[in-house]
Amino acid sequence: MPKPNKLKTAVYELSEKGYVKVGEETSDQSTMGASANPYQTDGQINTDSAKMLFLRGNPFMYNSKTAAYQITSVEEYLIKIRKQEMAFGDVLRNPEFTRRKRRKLIKQAFQTWDKQYNTQKKTVFTENEKTVDVIGDVNFMKISLGMKLLIIFLFGLMIFIISTDSFLWEKIAEHNFGFRIYNQLIGIFEGASWLKIVGNLTTYLLILFIFYAAIYTMISTDYVKEYKMAQNYLKKSEKTISRQYKKKSQKARKYYLSYINSKKPFIAPLDIKAVEEGQVNIATFDRVRQVTVDRAYKLKKSRPIYVGIKNIFLFLSVGGAATVIGYALFKMIISVF
Amino acid sequence: MQFIETFNFDIIIILVLIASVTAGVYYSLYRQARKTLALVVPFIGLYFLYGLVMGFIQDTPAIYDVTNKVFGWIAKFLGLLAYKNIMITGFVGLILYLAMAGIIILIYGFFPITVEKRVLAKTKPFSRVVAGLLGFINGYIIVIILMAVLKPIATIDYDRPLTAVMNETSNVYIPISKLNEIQNANIEKYEKYKDAFDFLSGKQAAAAYEALAEISDDFQTLNDYFETTMYSQLGVDSQALVDAQLIGTDFVSAFLTEVDGTMVLSDVLTEEADNPEISSITEKLTYLKNNKGYWLFLSEILENDFDTYDFSSISESLSTNSEVISAEFVGVRERDLFLKRRDDLANFASHFSQFTVLADDAAIVNLPTYKTSFSDLLIDAERLNAYAAAFLATEFTETSPLIQTLQSAFGEYSRNQETIGLMNPWMALESRIILAHRNAEWMTAKTWETQPLLKSYMTDTLTGISTGGFGLYHEYFFYTYLAGEVTFADGFDVTDFASVLSQLETVVASGTMSADAAISYIENLFLYPSSVINVWEERGNLSPTLFDDIYAMNHAYLSEELKTLLGG
Numbered sequence: 086m087p088k089p090n091k092l093k094t095a096v097y098e099l100s101e102k103g104y105v106k107v108g109e110e111t112s113d114q115s116t117m118g119a120s121a122n123p124y125q126t127d128g129q130i131n132t133d134s135a136k137m138l139f140l141r142g143n144p145f146m147y148n149s150k151t152a153a154y155q156i157t158s159v160e161e162y163l164i165k166i167r168k169q170e171m172a173f174g175d176v177l178r179n180p181e182f183t184r185r186k187r188r189k190l191i192k193q194a195f196q197t198w199d200k201q202y203n204t205q206k207k208t209v210f211t212e213n214e215k216t217v218d219v220i221g222d223v224n225f226m227k228i229s230l231g232m233k234l235l236i237i238f239l240f241g242l243m244i245f246i247i248s249t250d251s252f253l254w255e256k257i258a259e260h261n262f263g264f265r266i267y268n269q270l271i272g273i274f275e276g277a278s279w280l281k282i283v284g285n286l287t288t289y290l291l292i293l294f295i296f297y298a299a300i301y302t303m304i305s306t307d308y309v310k311e312y313k314m315a316q317n318y319l320k321k322s323e324k325t326i327s328r329q330y331k332k333k334s335q336k337a338r339k340y341y342l343s344y345i346n347s348k349k350p351f352i353a354p355l356d357i358k359a360v361e362e363g364q365v366n367i368a369t370f371d372r373v374r375q376v377t378v379d380r381a382y383k384l385k386k387s388r389p390i391y392v393g394i395k396n397i398f399l400f401l402s403v404g405g406a407a408t409v410i411g412y413a414l415f416k417m418i419i420s421v422f
Numbered sequence: 423m424q425f426i427e428t429f430n431f432d433i434i435i436i437l438v439l440i441a442s443v444t445a446g447v448y449y450s451l452y453r454q455a456r457k458t459l460a461l462v463v464p465f466i467g468l469y470f471l472y473g474l475v476m477g478f479i480q481d482t483p484a485i486y487d488v489t490n491k492v493f494g495w496i497a498k499f500l501g502l503l504a505y506k507n508i509m510i511t512g513f514v515g516l517i518l519y520l521a522m523a524g525i526i527i528l529i530y531g532f533f534p535i536t537v538e539k540r541v542l543a544k545t546k547p548f549s550r551v552v553a554g555l556l557g558f559i560n561g562y563i564i565v566i567i568l569m570a571v572l573k574p575i576a577t578i579d580y581d582r583p584l585t586a587v588m589n590e591t592s593n594v595y596i597p598i599s600k601l602n603e604i605q606n607a608n609i610e611k612y613e614k615y616k617d618a619f620d621f622l623s624g625k626q627a628a629a630a631y632e633a634l635a636e637i638s639d640d641f642q643t644l645n646d647y648f649e650t651t652m653y654s655q656l657g658v659d660s661q662a663l664v665d666a667q668l669i670g671t672d673f674v675s676a677f678l679t680e681v682d683g684t685m686v687l688s689d690v691l692t693e694e695a696d697n698p699e700i701s702s703i704t705e706k707l708t709y710l711k712n713n714k715g716y717w718l719f720l721s722e723i724l725e726n727d728f729d730t731y732d733f734s735s736i737s738e739s740l741s742t743n744s745e746v747i748s749a750e751f752v753g754v755r756e757r758d759l760f761l762k763r764r765d766d767l768a769n770f771a772s773h774f775s776q777f778t779v780l781a782d783d784a785a786i787v788n789l790p791t792y793k794t795s796f797s798d799l800l801i802d803a804e805r806l807n808a809y810a811a812a813f814l815a816t817e818f819t820e821t822s823p824l825i826q827t828l829q830s831a832f833g834e835y836s837r838n839q840e841t842i843g844l845m846n847p848w849m850a851l852e853s854r855i856i857l858a859h860r861n862a863e864w865m866t867a868k869t870w871e872t873q874p875l876l877k878s879y880m881t882d883t884l885t886g887i888s889t890g891g892f893g894l895y896h897e898y899f900f901y902t903y904l905a906g907e908v909t910f911a912d913g914f915d916v917t918d919f920a921s922v923l924s925q926l927e928t929v930v931a932s933g934t935m936s937a938d939a940a941i942s943y944i945e946n947l948f949l950y951p952s953s954v955i956n957v958w959e960e961r962g963n964l965s966p967t968l969f970d971d972i973y974a975m976n977h978a979y980l981s982e983e984l985k986t987l988l989g990g
Contacts (some may be wrong), residue, residue, distance in 0.1 A: 150723075158828040199714035241575060244572060244575055244576045245575040245576075247429050248575060248576045248577035249577070250577040251574065251575050251577055252573070252574045252575075252890075253574050256501075262755070264755065265754070268754045278719075280428065281427055282426050282427055285427070285428070285430075286426060286427050286428055288429065289433050289434070290439070292434055292437050292438075293437055296437060296438070296440075299441065299445070300441065300444060300445060300448070303445060303448065304448070311540065311541055312922070314537050314540065314541070315537065315541050317537075318538070318541075319520055369538055369542070372542055373537070373538065373541050373542060376541050376542055377541070383829050405839055
């Protein structure tokens with residue numbers, strides 16, 4: 086059992102600028118833990134069990150914006166020492182532990198957190214790679230440019246055919262050949278009023294199809310765009326998260342180890358801000374991945390409906406246009422003989 | 423079924439608006455705002471910049487000459503030379519618009535939302551509602567653009583409720599909407615009203631009656647020509663063919679007789695293929711062939727000379743024998759023209775008694791006196807107001823589409839009576855009614871002068887008859903800009919014409935119109951069948967020596983072509 090020392094202890098208070106030294110007090114090391122920390126040296130915790138569970142977590146995964154409990158320093162987190170649990174700060178300042186022991190415990194704590202963090206990171210990143218493989222080709226809902234041009238062309242053609250009073254027909258009818266065609270068309274429409282109805286309905290259907298195609302393309306394009314954005318984000322985030330973690334972890338570790346090595350009697354608790362997650366973090370990363378998967382799932386699930394409606398539109402509008410054009414041509418050819 | 427039997431642009435409007443609102447709701451505020459800004463803000467930019475840019479182009483000869491040449495070629499290639507000015511202005515506007523839209527999208531790109539926010543954030547209902555409203559604005563603009571783009575190939579009924587709303591909300595901030603109004607909606611309405619007023623004034627019926635009288639005279643003249651000149655030019659075989667069918671000196675009947683299903687004139691034309699006079703022979707015989715139906719009517723159905731019948735008797739006879747007569751026409755155009763003339767006469771005849779009562783003029787005894795009385799009525803504001811009220815109060819025995827059009831025209835007249843009263847009464851009533859709808863824009867602010875797109879359209883339409891708007895806008899231009907010092911009651915002589923030219927010089931000097939456009943405009947005044955000059959001539963308001971006096975005049979705006987026309 087080491088000989089208890091008389092220790093000078095600095096008193097820090099949390100201010101807007103972080104921890105600020107407000108004074109010093111000399112005390113017997115054996116009583117310090119109980120008076121300065123909410124945690125007792127025997128590992129008994131005065132807070133509720135949920136918070137305790139929270140403090141068993143990883144300070145490097147703490148997020149002040151989303152965390153259930155507000156933490157001020159990394160020293161509040163609990164670490165395991167054999168079968169006991171102690172606040173990291175208590176371990177640092179526990180006079181019952183030798184300096185060597187404390188160094189060993191600090192190293193162990195950081196190793197555990199490292200391991201925890203890397204495992205979590207690896208799980209999420211691996212999930213993401215799986216997601217990319219599973220989602221596969223994102224261009225599965227495309228209406229080809231040729232198809233779009235065909236619809237627009239048919240729309241123009243149908244409007245032109247049914248609008249026999251238009252400026253263009255007027256110009257066409259100025260010439261003999263055009264006039265004959267024009268007159269025949271008028272005759273065909275007069276003889277078969279259902280043809281005009283089919284023509285009108287087809288025109289409305291075609292414009293509906295144009296907008297359906299536009300919305301269909303919009304959803305598909307939007308999904309592809311967001312998917313690619315998310316992938317880029319995830320790729321970039323992966324690097325940022327690893328780099329930031331490494332930097333913070335090394336800094337914190339160095340901070341506490343240098344204290345142990347330096348024989349300094351006191352050290353300010355390391356502000357949680359120095360170790361907490363940045364804006365880009367594993368949780369966000371995972372959420373982005375999850376949303377991407379959800380969207381892909383929804384889109385793939387509703388694909389048969391989208392494609393089905395598209396095919397119905399295609400069948401009806403092209404069928405209607407073919408009926409009007411085909412019937413008109415047939416009648417015109419018949420009239421020649 | 424009526425609903426789907428005719429093309430209804432309202433349905434297109436509804437579909438476009440639904441699609442735009444849906445897209446807005448889907449996109450949510452941030453992204454929809456970019457689309458709306460990119461679509462709307464360039465119009466505001468155009469409002470301020472368009473005139474400046476067009477002014478710069480017109481004042482820079484190097485640019486103006488190149489654009490003029492390039493668009494001259496394109497317009498010629500497309501057969502749209504009459505629309506050259508509007509093509510240039512439209513192209514410049516489109517480039518400006520696209521450039522401004524591009525800049526807005528670029529600036530908007532400087533304020534991106536983070537990926538996390540875009541992917542993770544749930545869109546709030548408020549954002550979707552506002553985006554839906556913005557989508558509605560986009561839809562409105564898309565409809566306006568569609569209306570303008572589809573107009574050449576589509577029949578758009580501007581009286582349909584939603585289409586009418588779109589037209590009513592046209593404004594100078596969206597120049598294409600205003601262009602759509604003055605180029606399409608106004609012109610369609612003008613043609614509809616003109617047709618209805620030509621019916622009401624007896625012009626149509628008189629024209630149909632006069633056309634038949636002219637054809638009757640033509641047949642007489644041709645018969646004389648065949649007897650005295652053409653018969654002797656024919657070969658022996660042809661003469662034999664004619665002789666076989668000739669009764670007395672009725673050459674027309676002989677040529678039109680069918681032998682074994684072929685008209686004699688067709689066999690004659692085949693026989694005379696090598697005749698040196700073939701072009702003249704073909705011309706005369708083709709006229710006979712094309713008007714065979716009229717010959718049947720004039721020679722067999724009417725028992726006496728055409729001149730002995732009044733228009734109502736002719737109308738009755740035409741209607742009774744319509745099928746037999748129309749079956750005689752070989753060409754579709756000629757048959758259609760015959761049917762139109764029949765309808766013009768029949769429509770007027772069926773309403774003549776009611777129209778006579780409405781006109782309330784004891785001098786009316788027949789069609790010519792009715793015509794004169796009605797044209798006097800149009801320049802007498804007091805009588806016209808009373809007539810409009812009486813017309814609207816009348817219950818017509820037959821409510822044809824023409825009567826419905828007249829009811830809507832007189833309804834509009836009554837609503838804008840005061841404004842119309844301030845306009846020159848010599849302007850056609852249909853023009854006055856249409857212009858009164860936006861009186862301030864035409865008479866006070868003269869919006870078209872300051873809006874490049876409208877100015878280009880007006881230049882094209884005042885200098886080219888084929889654009890379709892000359893009828894309405896040449897009158898507007900004439901009575902608003904040029905005829906200020908002319909007193910029409912005393913007739914129109916060379917002094918009045920000189921005053922018109924002097925006013926035109928002022929207009930050109932102010933930059934409202936170019937000198938070239940002024941020359942074309944004056945030319946068109948004499949070429950266009952329903953121009954103010956031709957209408958006065960028809961009314962007997964022109965000085966008998968006017969054309970000779972103008973021919974003798976020397977003025978920069980009187981082209982050689984016009985001189986040739988007047989001299990001829």
